[in-house]
Amino acid sequence: QATDTDTYDVVVVGSGAGAMTAAIFAADQGMSVLIVEKGDKYGGTSALSGGGIWVPNNHYFKAKGGNDSYEQALTYLKASTEGKVDEARLHAYLDNAPKMMQYLEENTRLHYTVAEKYPDYYPHLPGSLPGGRTLDPELFDTTQLGDEADNLMPASPTTLLMGKIAWTARHAHKAMARERGWRLLMVWLMLRYKFDFKQRRKTRRDRRAALGNALIASLRASLIDRKVPLWLNTDFQELVETDGRISGLIVKRDGTEQLIKVRQGVILGSGGFEQNQALRDKYLPQPTKVEWSATPPGQNTGAALEAGQALGAATELLDWGWWAPTIRVPKENKSRGVFAERAFPGAIVVNGQGKRFVNEAAPYLEFVDAMYKDNAVSGGQSIPAWVIFDSKFRFNYAMGPLMPSQVMPDSRLPKAWHKTVYWKADTLEALAGEIGVDAAGLADTAKKMNAYAASGNDEDFQRGGNVFDRYYGDSNVKPNPCLAPLQKGPFYAMRMDAGDIGTKGGLLTNERGCVVREDGSEIKGLYAIGNCSASVMGTSYPGAGSTLGPAMTFGYIAVNDLVSQR
Ligand code: FAD
Incomplete structure (x- = not known):
């Protein structure tokens, strides 16, 4: 039997970036707010991410003289989403994302910088930019969190230099693309870590949080400034509706059921359903496995989706993930996403017939979408797919967990x-x-690729033919920074699964972030943000940060809507 012990203006479910952003805005609007988090750590997948946020027309880029506009961004978003997303939601995103980031930058401990050279993912579409829309977190000193640093979801080793040293996305890119001075940078980062004696005496963990860990740590520190409570080990189970409005929710806290009442609303930010095999089987294209996901095990199991559906909420995009090819590593509890390495020159990806089926450097969502499409026509030959490279590649570049052999x-x-x-x-x-x-298929493919590497022209998939592909290419390699021959044995292969970094579909919301029914009517007092809501990006991935950007922006929008109703 649930006992009623607490009442808040707003309860936010989950502690990812969107949820925490919503809680900060709610507190700043004078609301009493509580965050409930199922895990024993806060941060969810957001804490394991790159922390990149895609915000067109942002103030960081403008301050550096960058050129973007609302109209240009709208043109691009409309082209990316192919008319499948309600335009009012696109406008809501473009209106509010820059405001949300400016507010956080000016009023919280979160600090970002613009990635001026990180291109949008679809450079061929009108309105795209070759850089300036993705924002990257600065490093964050976790001593600002005091004891709460221990409850931060640890960063995934994939996002750290040598599995332990914090570095920014700019550093990582410089090293991966082997830009001038990259070796010196590596040495400096390693020495800075090693000679941090005070921290080294205590722990192996870097005092600096990077990427998604920096994002979550800075939001958490800002919540502590505002004295916003965050309950860990608190599993949201059901919504309570009274007289046509959400009046509370049932949670299980440390094993005990409890009713929490809300005066204004509930904001669901509890992630997608990627960790629920039954829901994957029900909604996602097949084959699909929980183990292929790069997200924290056991956390995002679709609680918000099921609670919303129980109240008649409409859903969309349930057959889509934020796809990314992944590699499994023994003893690791989740798969590792392969984001950049596919573009490095000299690695090819083939199906069971030894044939390429996609531009290896394509954005990760499109890459896995191509795996599914080819799997359907090739009779199950592309899941898994295989990335193949030679010893020269192995010497120079990383691939998944394999650091360069040098x-x-x-x-x-x-x-x-x-x-x-x-x-x-x-x-x-x-x-x-x-x-x-x-x-024979593989030999034929390698022969063709070697010819393409010499001419610089991938006649099959135009790899390296656009600014996005080349971003992760090796600028030292000519004539095409994404193409090199496979010649020198020994040769290597790695298995790639049709993985994800979260699911993309969920509860349908309107331009105010409110959950709606099939007939468009609102479930009063119920909001959904992040991967428990159907993405405002539709089936596209317009640029790095297209999942965190909307999660945080619609958190801001939801609170503004609650404020307007006071
Ligand atoms: P989460 O951040 O996962 O938060 C959901 C939280 O809700 C979790 O803490 C979970 O425990 C909690 N929860 C679940 N169920 C319940 C319940 N019943 N009760 C209470 N709490 C519950 N995206 C970008 O935009 N930019 C990037 O740079 C980027 N890089 C990535 C790199 C990697 C390696 C990975 C894996 C992902 C990356 N992503 C990136 C994707 C991004 O991290 C996710 O899409 C995003 O974090 C989802 O946010 P969310 O708030 O919906 O879910």
């Missing part, structure tokens, strides 16, 4: 990784045999 030779790789994470053979033919890929 810093991490094969002899230093964990033994358990051989034939689980990577396969290796002296010839391409032998490698094909090891992984069960058609050897």
